[in-house]
Amino acid sequence: MNPLTGGLKFLSTTLFNSIVALVFFLIAGHFATPSFVGKVAIIQLMETIAGSFFSILPYGLVTREVSHYYASSKDYNRIAYTSLSYSLLVSPIFLFLFFFPSYLWLSIPYFILYIFMNYQGQLLSGLGKFTEVNVGSAIFTLSRWGLSIIAIFYHSIELLILIWTLGALLKALYYQRYLPFKFFIDKAIFKEIVKVGFPIYLSGIVSFISSQGDRVVTAFLLGSYYLGIYQLVALAAVVPSMLIYSFSSSLLPSSTYYYVKGKDIAQMSSITFRIVTLVSLPVAILGYAVSPIFISKLFPQYVSGITVMQLLILFLTATMPLQFLSTFMISAKKSYRPFIIISYVSAVEVIGVSYYLIPRIGILGAAIAQVINVILTSALFLIFSVSQGVFRLERKEIACIILIGLSFLALINWIVGLVVVLVGFKLLGIVSSDEIKIVENFAPSILKKVTKILYLVAR
Known part of the structure; x- marks a missing residue:
């Protein structure tokens, strides 16, 4: 469980996502209409709403709990099954989108997968599987911002939704390899996480x-x-x-x-x-x-x-x-x-x-x-x-x-x-040489020379 190498992996994935998204919006701003870009923004807004309002089992607390069980050498499968099963149980709520424009209710499968794979990622993070989490994120980024550029040239929001949905499905299937799932709700664990969180x-x-x-x-x-x-x-x-x-x-x-x-x-x-x-x-x-x-x-x-x-x-x-x-x-x-x-x-x-x-x-x-x-x-x-x-x-x-x-x-x-x-x-003297050594011990061998720069400001 290395916080530095894990953090560097998340940093690289976030940077990759930002660069690919920048390319997407640069192309969209040039070739797509403001209406098309606005629809993309509304789908993103719905993601945020879903992540905020539907996560009654808070993501951070799910990560914390599975990590606690893992460190204590306890069986964490019940937490994993309960979290993932809950994400599917709330999916019927998305049916309210049938009252909105067609491109939003066409996005319902994508939103369901979005919630499901978010819980998958949080659980894998809690188990210290940082590489697997970030590989899945990179796969999703390539479809979400990379392949969906095709939809810009066809001026098709429906094609974009299809590409996003397939990308989310691919990410969820990839995570399934490292976190097997079966439908099961442990009521005691569910109530505890809801109450505490x-x-x-x-x-x-x-x-x-x-x-x-x-x-x-x-x-x-x-x-x-x-x-x-x-x-x-x-x-x-x-x-x-x-x-x-x-x-x-x-x-x-x-x-x-x-x-x-x-x-x-x-x-x-x-x-x-x-x-x-x-x-x-x-x-x-x-x-x-x-x-x-x-x-x-x-x-x-x-x-x-x-x-x-x-x-x-x-x-x-x-x-x-x-x-x-x-x-x-x-x-x-x-x-x-x-x-x-x-x-x-x-x-x-x-x-x-x-x-x-x-x-x-x-x-x-x-x-x-x-x-x-x-x-x-x-x-x-x-x-x-x-x-x-x-x-x-x-x-x-x-x-x-x-x-x-x-x-x-x-x-x-x-x-x-x-x-x-x-x-x-x-x-x-904000950081000492001894403290930088701690950071250096966590750093991968390829970056140990880079960490020596920190010694310049150490006392």
Whole structure:
């Protein structure tokens, strides 16, 4: 159960998905009509809705539970069978899509497979089968964004849906090789996961509202033209933070596994927090600096959204270390009620600030709503993780938080911000040589030379 090699696998798959998706949307933007692209976006929105509203057995908790059973050498098949069987039992709910346009009810088989293979992936991650999970994801990416380019030239949303469905089926069959399935529901396990994970389930629903609230308000107040600009730059801006957060896919099962084996959860969260800070702050500042070039060269018609993209990249990526604390809160399996509080505060803030600012300053108001949101939720994750004993605020951790704040100097001058952060890492001794050796021990042999770069900022 290696969190670093697993994280690198998830990182490579996420990067691959982002590149292929970028190619898809570049071609779609040139050859397809806005109506076609809009239908693709609605199908993606339905995926998000399905993942949020239908996952009454929360994905993260399923991963945590199967990893706990695996580390304890207990039989985990009942958890696997129950989770996968539940994903099929909720499929009739998708019949409500028959009241919507035909391309949505044609997507019902795809949505069923989407939920099923999501649970498959979470279970395999919990068992430490990171290679298998990412091979399946790569297979799906090739069909979802690669082969579906054919549908653009035929201007056929039905063909796109067929390709996506076949890709999802192929991924599910591939996962079946490593996680055999039979229809079985263990009522005791089902009730326990639902009861314990209900706060996480509710927070997922509310998080959907907060993550999409700024877009809904933008569409309502400004119309589709400005929504299109905001949507594109926001999707591009989230890529750096999404790549970094991909490591959490292996971190949750790995931290659970070693926690069961007796490792100190606070120590694990501290090392992760400081290493992620070391990576995320330079990426955030450099992303802030180069994003204007990215937009002006590839999407010149969206240059009015450059400031929005810069704000989102800087704040979403720089606060990533604090967002990672949520993973350890799930691993420790203490109270999950903080997730409800954080989600509701987040939703109220995004909707309220968006309604106030968007009529006054346009899509920049939507970006500011998200900036305030990520600062607020990061602070709450810090408070709750400390109060639960999952994270300890000591000298190095406080120094990291100070550096996160100093990274926002990029708003004035990105070069000054980058220099301050890099020098700060060295002078404040954020990571020690012994801690880098731990990282080096987890690193695959091909990357051990790369990890030596970390010694440059170690004390």
